[in-house]
Amino acid sequence: MAATVREEGLPLVSNSAIQTKTAIGEGGDTAPSDLDLMNRLTNAQDRQAFIMLMTRYQDRLYATAWRLSRNHELSEDSVQETFITLWKKSKQWNPDKGKLSTWLYTILLNEIKCFYRSNRLVLKNGYQETYPDQEPNAIQILQNSSEERAVRDAIVSLPDKQKQALILFTYEDLPQKDIARIMGLSSKAVERLISRARENLKNKLAHLQEGRT
Amino acid sequence: MTEKKLTDGQLDKLLSQNEAPQAPDTLQRDVLTRITKEKMSRRDWRGYFSSLFSSRASLAGFALSALLVVGIFTYIRQPISTQNNPSTINADSIDLALQETIDKDIVLLEISLAMNEPAANKEGIAEDQPPPSKEAQDIEEFLDEILGIESREYL
Numbered sequence: 001m002a003a004t005v006r007e008e009g010l011p012l013v014s015n016s017a018i019q020t021k022t023a024i025g026e027g028g029d030t031a032p033s034d035l036d037l038m039n040r041l042t043n044a045q046d047r048q049a050f051i052m053l054m055t056r057y058q059d060r061l062y063a064t065a066w067r068l069s070r071n072h073e074l075s076e077d078s079v080q081e082t083f084i085t086l087w088k089k090s091k092q093w094n095p096d097k098g099k100l101s102t103w104l105y106t107i108l109l110n111e112i113k114c115f116y117r118s119n120r121l122v123l124k125n126g127y128q129e130t131y132p133d134q135e136p137n138a139i140q141i142l143q144n145s146s147e148e149r150a151v152r153d154a155i156v157s158l159p160d161k162q163k164q165a166l167i168l169f170t171y172e173d174l175p176q177k178d179i180a181r182i183m184g185l186s187s188k189a190v191e192r193l194i195s196r197a198r199e200n201l202k203n204k205l206a207h208l209q210e211g212r213t
Numbered sequence: 214m215t216e217k218k219l220t221d222g223q224l225d226k227l228l229s230q231n232e233a234p235q236a237p238d239t240l241q242r243d244v245l246t247r248i249t250k251e252k253m254s255r256r257d258w259r260g261y262f263s264s265l266f267s268s269r270a271s272l273a274g275f276a277l278s279a280l281l282v283v284g285i286f287t288y289i290r291q292p293i294s295t296q297n298n299p300s301t302i303n304a305d306s307i308d309l310a311l312q313e314t315i316d317k318d319i320v321l322l323e324i325s326l327a328m329n330e331p332a333a334n335k336e337g338i339a340e341d342q343p344p345p346s347k348e349a350q351d352i353e354e355f356l357d358e359i360l361g362i363e364s365r366e367y368l
Contacts (some may be wrong), residue, residue: 023338046251051245054241054244058236059235061236062236062240063235063236064233066233066234072237076237080244083244084247086340087244087248141227147230148230148231150232151227152231171231175325198221198224201219202219202224203218205219205224206219209219209221209223
């Protein structure tokens with residue numbers, strides 16, 4: 001899917017930015033591969049390798065968590081927990097079974113699930129869309145566009161599984177096979193979830209197109 | 214009324230506008246702080262001692278600290294065990310107390326006996342002592358016959 005990049009939205013994570021980071025991280029010549037860094041982390045608890053992995057994945061993970069929850073605190077906490085798990089249980093990652101990013105997304109989704117489970121009562125009263133404090137410009141940009149807000153509302157209102165599959169597929173450019181592994185489903189089930197999510201969104205966002213025409 | 218739906222292209226365009234904020238700059242620092250704290254709290258005694266004994270100075274410091282702790286403990290424990298807390302009285306102190314009591318009893322008994330003892334006859338037998346029984350007399354006679362007077366006196 002083609003991604004558009006806002007000139008004024010520099011602090012935001014765009015799809016092309018994600019792709020650039022992925023290219024450097026997973027196949028670039030200049031940076032060590034995930035496997036190298038994980039070996040250093042597992043064998044010697046190499047803090048530098050850990051920092052490099054965090055730098056490589058923090059924006060992607062945070063963006064996914066935020067798109068799923070639209071809540072800064074939840075996103076930050078869940079990404080922190082994901083990295084803590086990476087630090088503590090790096091030996092559990094098996095490169096033969098999947099990429100590091102797949103493993104990290106799996107941990108992240110579990111953390112978000114745990115958060116929702118433990119904060120069910122709080123969230124029952126409704127969530128509030130929150131942003132990192134350091135980005136007032138980003139908040140303004142996001143709040144000023146009613147169209148973007150409508151898209152975010154429509155995505156958040158999707159059933160959990162449809163939402164997860166759509167976000168991982170659309171914004172993280174993960175193949176359906178990896179999404180299936182992350183969500184513990186078959187590839188076919190993921191395909192159906194994405195298709196259903198898109199159909200729902202087409203209905204929910206139809207009014208935006210009517211407004212334009 | 215026909216329901217209007219977006220096309221795939223229109224939906225993709227809308228979805229591409231859904232940008233998310235970047236992770237906060239403090240995230241990495243917070244994670245590193247947390248793992249450092251957890252590492253510190255999980256430090257076991259072996260690790261503590263290995264770091265403690267890593268230099269001679271710290272070893273000497275530890276030895277002095279240990280001696281100080283033992284000294285303070287001994288100083289504090291002593292009066293409590295013997296004076297204030299009866300449950301901690303040790304066996305030696307019990308023996309001592311018993312011995313003192315027994316000695317006092319013996320002295321008292323001796324005084325009492327001295328005051329109440331009747332005058333003894335020449336053979337050292339009290340006058341009001343009951344006469345020996347028939348069986349005792351028979352035994353005495355038997356012994357006289359067998360052993361003789363001298364031997365009996367010796368016995």
